[in-house]
Amino acid sequence: MEFSNLTIVTHNGVFHTDEVFATAFIEVIYNREANIIRTRNHELLNKYMSDTRVYVLDVGSSYESELRNFDHHQLKDSSISSFGLVFGYLLVNNSDIESIFKDETAVTWFRRKLVDPIDHYDTNTTGIIETIRNTDVVPLQNIVSIFNGNDVSDDGIQNYMFREAVNFAKITILRYINRANQRSFNISEYERLAIHMDGYVILPHYISFWLELAAKYRSKIGIFQDGDLYVIQTVNRKIKLADYPTNREFIHADKFIAKYHSKDDAIRCIELTLKQ
Numbered sequence: 699m700e701f702s703n704l705t706i707v708t709h710n711g712v713f714h715t716d717e718v719f720a721t722a723f724i725e726v727i728y729n730r731e732a733n734i735i736r737t738r739n740h741e742l743l744n745k746y747m748s749d750t751r752v753y754v755l756d757v758g759s760s761y762e763s764e765l766r767n768f769d770h771h772q773l774k775d776s777s778i779s780s781f782g783l784v785f786g787y788l789l790v791n792n793s794d795i796e797s798i799f800k801d802e803t804a805v806t807w808f809r810r811k812l813v814d815p816i817d818h819y820d821t822n823t824t825g826i827i828e829t830i831r832n833t834d835v836v837p838l839q840n841i842v843s844i845f846n847g848n849d850v851s852d853d854g855i856q857n858y859m860f861r862e863a864v865n866f867a868k869i870t871i872l873r874y875i876n877r878a879n880q881r882s883f884n885i886s887e888y889e890r891l892a893i894h895m896d897g898y899v900i901l902p903h904y905i906s907f908w909l910e911l912a913a914k915y916r917s918k919i920g921i922f923q924d925g926d927l928y929v930i931q932t933v934n935r936k937i938k939l940a941d942y943p944t945n946r947e948f949i950h951a952d953k954f955i956a957k958y959h960s961k962d963d964a965i966r967c968i969e970l971t972l973k974q
Contacts, residue, residue: 719871899911
């Protein structure tokens with residue numbers, strides 16, 4: 699690791715999703731907790747901003763990546779928040795990132811699904827409505843907001859809650875990295891193992907992008923094993939599963955998903971559904 703003591707400086711008071719996730723991402727990449735300092739004191743900021751071992755995020759009125767100063771407010775007409783700046787910097791300047799993301803496809807998916815939406819929401823450059831419609835960023839923003847204390851002027855409480863928010867963000871980031879790597883690693887193998895029938899697809903197991911695979915082959919229903927059960931699910935709720943109760947464990951009230959103890963009975967339900 700390039701230095702043993704990891705220090706991150708950001709502003710005090712109310713915190714937001716971008717600096718929380720920027721801090722969390724740094725800790726994930728370095729695989730350690732940082733010494734977090736939250737302040738707007740100019741004397742302290744000047745001290746830390748001149749120290750190339752310290753990351754200064756979302757404060758300081760300076761964007762100088764070579765000094766690790768990442769105040770995105772100094773970029774005109776920019777759609778990048780402190781999270782995006784830190785992500786881009788570490789992508790180029792930290793070799794440890796290569797052991798975290800499987801390949802460039804995983805990096806691209808992670809950026810598109812998590813980094814860009816947080817950037818766009820924070821800077822409002824693509825429109826809040828568009829960002830809300832296509833991403834998970836608003837639920838994440840709402841959760842981060844909850845961590846802010848009732849009295850945001852109490853630095854002790856805010857610093858504690860900021861750490862809690864960062865811990866939440868680290869879990870989220872790790873899950874997105876896992877999903878990105880899983881998608882990158884499995885998509886070709888998963889497609890190879892899938893068995894495409896007339897109107898439905900038999901999948902090796904559940905994975906989040908199975909609907910994309912089903913759409914590619916114009917399948918209306920997917921079936922995959924989940925523990926001891928066989929799950930059948932329609933590609934949308936307009937398609938209603940046939941009422942076939944033999945060996946059925948569960949069926950949703952909207953009849954778009956059901957679970958069977960027998961693969962043969964699950965497939966029989968699919969066949970009856972496609973004949974409707």
